[in-house]
Amino acid sequence: AQSVTQLGSHVSVSEGALVLLRCNYSSSVPPYLFWYVQYPNQGLQLLLKYTSAATLVKGINGFEAEFKKSETSFHLTKPSAHMSDAAEYFCAVSDDKIIFGKGTRLHILP
Amino acid sequence: KAGVTQTPRYLIKTRGQQVTLSCSPISGHRSVSWYQQTPGQGLQFLFEYFSETQRNKGNFPGRFSGRQFSNSRSEMNVSTLELGDSALYLCASSSGTASSYEQYFGPGTRLTVT
Numbered sequence: 342a343q344s345v346t347q348l349g350s351h352v353s354v355s356e357g358a359l360v361l362l363r364c365n366y367s368s369s370v371p372p373y374l375f376w377y378v379q380y381p382n383q384g385l386q387l388l389l390k391y392t393s394a395a396t397l398v399k400g401i402n403g404f405e406a407e408f409k410k411s412e413t414s415f416h417l418t419k420p421s422a423h424m425s426d427a428a429e430y431f432c433a434v435s436d437d438k439i440i441f442g443k444g445t446r447l448h449i450l451p
Numbered sequence: 452k453a454g455v456t457q458t459p460r461y462l463i464k465t466r467g468q469q470v471t472l473s474c475s476p477i478s479g480h481r482s483v484s485w486y487q488q489t490p491g492q493g494l495q496f497l498f499e500y501f502s503e504t505q506r507n508k509g510n511f512p513g514r515f516s517g518r519q520f521s522n523s524r525s526e527m528n529v530s531t532l533e534l535g536d537s538a539l540y541l542c543a544s545s546s547g548t549a550s551s552y553e554q555y556f557g558p559g560t561r562l563t564v565t
Contacts (some may be wrong), residue, residue, distance in 0.1 A: 352556075372552050384541055384556030385494075386457070392551075431494060435550035438507050443493035 343368040345434050347442035348403070360404075360419040363444050364408045366431030367413060374415045375433040376398060376406055379444075391415060424449050453478065455557035457542050463563045469530040472560045482506070483525040483542030484549045485517060488539040488559070494528050498539075499549050500525055506548065528561075537564045 354407040363400065370425040374391040389400025396408045405419045415432060427449045456475045464470050476483050485497040496509040498518035517527045523544070529536055539561050543554035 377556075383556070384558050385543070385554075386556070387553045392552060437550055438496060438499075438509070438548050439554075440496065441486075441494040 343372065343436060343438075343440050344434050345364050345440055345442035347430075347432050347445050349445050350443065351448065352447045353448040354422045354451055356424055357421050358427065360417070360422045360429050360447065362417040362432075362447065363419065364406075364411055364415045364442060366432070366434040368436055371381060371438050372434045373439075374406075374408060375435075375439075376400065376404070376415075376417050377431045377433060377441075379429045379431065383426075388417070388430075412432055422449050423446075424451070453543050455555050456540060457540075457543045457557040457560050459560060460558065461561050461563075463536065463555075463565060464532050465565055466532055466534060468532050468534060470526065470528075472527045472540055472542075473528070474525045474544075474557060476525070476553055479494075479545035480555070481523055482544050482547060482549050482552070483519055483523060484543045484545075485525070485527050486541040486543065487511075488541055489537075493509030496540070497527065501548060507550075523531060532564045534564050537562060 346365045376388040377385040379385045389398045399405045427443045429446045458473045468543045477516045484499040499507040514530045519525045538557045541559045543556045545552040545554045
């Protein structure tokens with residue numbers, strides 16, 4: 342059965358610093374992998390999606406994620422954090438059903 | 452293009468009652484999925500409808516049911532409400548199956564059960 346683990350329910354970074362949000366998955370077949378973002382009082386919005394075309398996936402708002410099969414990881418990064426990045430981030434995996442991680446709330450310190 | 456809309460946005464119900472939530476997908480989208488979001492359990496998949504057929508179902512009791520109409524609009528019903536059903540219910544639509552296509556989420560319906 343597939344599953345997703347996001348390390349750290351809360352992550353704080355200083356404005357301008359590197360953002361790294363961790364996601365590990367388990368799946369019996371090569372999966373689709375997603376990162377979604379949820380701003381307060383809103384639904385989720387797709388940041389990026391891995392579909393096996395390339396291991397480094399670029400998304401919106403300067404985010405990117407690298408698929409590492411040997412580590413079963415799909416960590417999300419952004420070189421320089423901005424105050425507007427404060428939100429909750431969800432990693433998701435699917436082969437048939439889509440399963441979301443429990444989310445990581447990103448705090449940006451001024 | 453209009454986004455995914457959900458009605459109502461807020462709802463307060465009493466234990467034992469039933470509730471129906473509505474979701475209108477983006478025009479042309481054939482897949483509608485429902486999720487329950489709570490602080491403790493995170494985002495949990497309820498079910499997916501594709502062209503009026505239930506394509507997938509999560510691990511929820513039979514009190515949770517849904518349907519999709521020929522215009523792709525979807526409803527979710529919860530019968531015999533329990534306090535633990537208090538949550539944000541999110542609907543998402545996609546042009547293809549939810550497992551491989553980008554999902555577009557609505558703002559959610561916040562259900563409070565007292």
